[in-house]
Amino acid sequence: MTEQRIGIIDIGSNSIRLVVYERTSGGAHRVIDGSKRAARLSEHLDENGALPDEVIQQIVDMINHFRLICAHHKTGLIRAVATAAIRNSANRSHVLERIESETGLAIELISGEEEAGYGFLGMINSMSVTDGLLIDIGGGSTEVSLFRNRSLVEAVSFPFGCVSLTRQFSKGGMLSDQALKELEQLVEQAVQRQPWLKQSPGLPLVGVGGTVRALGKMHQAYVKYPFESTHNYPLTGEAAGELFELLRKLPIGKRKNFPGLSKDRVDIIVPGLAILRTIFRAVGASHYLICGTGLRDGLFYATRFPDRPRLDDITMYSVNNLAALHPEAPMQHTAQVNRIVLQLTGLLKARLSDGDNAMLFIDIASTLHRIGAGIDYYDYKRHTFYLIINSRLNGLSHRELLICALIASYKSKNRTKQIAAYYRPLLSEEDIALVCKLGTLLQLAIALDRSETQAIGKLEATESDGKLHLRAVRASGALGVEHKEVDSISDDFKKLWGLTPILYSPEQR
Structure with missing residues (x-):
């Protein structure tokens, strides 16, 4: 059930456009419809600088068409603005009166x-x-x-x-x-x-x-x-x-x-x-x-968040928005994996070439690693990769977006190299090495909640003697599934990190 839909109509000089935004019940925003019609209004001004009646009629017809699309989507609010072509036309009052009387929409004539x-x-x-x-x-x-x-x-x-x-x-x-x-x-x-x-x-x-x-x-x-x-x-x-x-x-x-x-x-x-x-x-x-x-987009933010239209953290806003658009992903499990992997990355940061950015990359990748399961669980990593690179995660360069998608969908070093080969000009050898290290770290964090029950209440992680000691200080249950999963990835983890991960239950302290 949607809570709110907003239609934005932009009467521009070159084209007239509609975008319909939706706020889902999970609080995410997305575009659910859009339409564009070429207008070339500036071309149609007569020798007196006025828009002829037949052109005004075309604008009216387009806006009424857009209104029908909005009605189909049960759009609660339509905001329509006009820019330079109408602003500069000699008969702008007449143009606005006709559009408003024949469409029933109030048109905002915005200044430059x-x-x-x-x-x-x-x-x-x-x-x-x-x-x-x-x-x-x-x-x-x-x-x-x-x-x-x-x-x-x-x-x-x-x-x-x-x-x-x-x-x-x-x-x-x-x-x-x-x-x-x-x-x-x-x-x-x-x-x-x-x-x-x-x-x-x-x-x-x-x-x-x-x-x-x-x-x-x-x-x-x-x-x-x-x-x-x-x-x-x-x-x-x-x-x-x-x-x-x-x-x-x-x-x-x-x-x-x-x-x-x-x-x-x-x-x-x-x-x-x-x-x-x-x-x-x-x-x-x-x-x-x-x-x-x-x-x-600016009109949408100003309409949707009138008190604070400017976002504080554009990257995490869009990451959380994308996660909320895929509510099939188990939220408690994702949050647990995110907590654990950030803790482990913080511990091992000195072993990474790009430690500060690594924290951001792993935060994003762990938050989104299960979004592909809504398409097909058995191949969810491939779908997660596709969804991330085709969803606009704001504030990231194309290279950073690819790195996050590859970490989130990590399976093995060979598979990562195969995918990266296609994007070769964008990714360096160092980038691929970072993806493999952070990808295995994400796999370890997933293994530590393999039962998806958040059985580990508190984890203490230390490294010594070539081992990564993972002590479950508080845990419910015997952690049998988690032990097996950690053992199964320990060889791959050691190859990349030079550390063997070992999980200790509370009674093994």
Whole structure:
């Protein structure tokens, strides 16, 4: 039984989107539906800068369609916002009145600064970056913000976007050298009027929105990147520049077939990337970071948690959220394994090359190691691996996400090497060695609660003479199952750690 469903409708300049969020009875949040319709509203402004009635009717029809989807899901609250195209239209009052009277929905016309704020909230709740510049290139506006220590410092909304500048500078989807020069000049002059933008060189430029996501998808396809997610994908200025020049030279007919580029973005991608590159150079950014969240996510957090929309610990929030989405996993057993493995990792930390990060990795892996059992118990490790790498665990790089997934699903050193081979550019030999060590440590913690009864009330762990002494200070029962399980993995454990684990029942002290 769900407790709450929230629909977010974003009436943007390039597209109109719906996302339906659900809060499950276990307290987890997830997206249960979504829809997108290309709109190109900035393209349809007439010579007076007004949106024609037939275009307004199309918006009304789309929103009524989205309302039906929300009704189907019994959505308790729908929040609809309009951005640059309606904000900049000469007849915006008429547009809003018609939409509201014909859909029954109140439409919030948000300012450029508010748009930047919601975009920032969506990003900061999904990435662990501390300082940087944030850019969101929409169809009719471009928001740029500066953040320091994970707080918004400055924000500006420029009155141009990929659709409006395509209309202004592009002929048949192509951008000539002269047109590119004029476009860059327009963007540079806008940046010059905001002196703070040039006062923080050397920071990453974090990008949200369709233009930047398309850049990430195309680059991943271009270099045959082995990991599918573009969220948290880093990109150098040179790599983006190379791709930009390649796309700019391609005729529209050929550009349509460029891997990773969606058909409805073929004509606007080059002007969009031109805006991005010009701002990147003007602010002296170090590199790009692509973010898969943005305005709609920010609106969700602001609506769902109005008092404290910014999350304190984005990584553990998303880990616990993912665990709560898979309530079939035995919670008491998972909590016991988590407690034991953190205790053991703390004891053996000095034997690890990356001790501090190891604590985080093992915490995540042990919390999620059983989520795959909801699909099929007999092959749950394979399903756990798949679920972790395909669920957005925020605040982790692609490498860190893979490490956590491999530890959580660890079976043997050989199997780990086989899987890691596919992701070779992302994982080093040291990473694989760390996975194997932490994977066997997780197996030991699972063995210490093999009966899944939390029989060991308190564990004392010490190491001496090549042995890992595990003393159950308080225990209910004889721990027969646990003894057998610890014995069965002791050889593998010794090979990796140089220690033989020995379990002592309370009477063996």
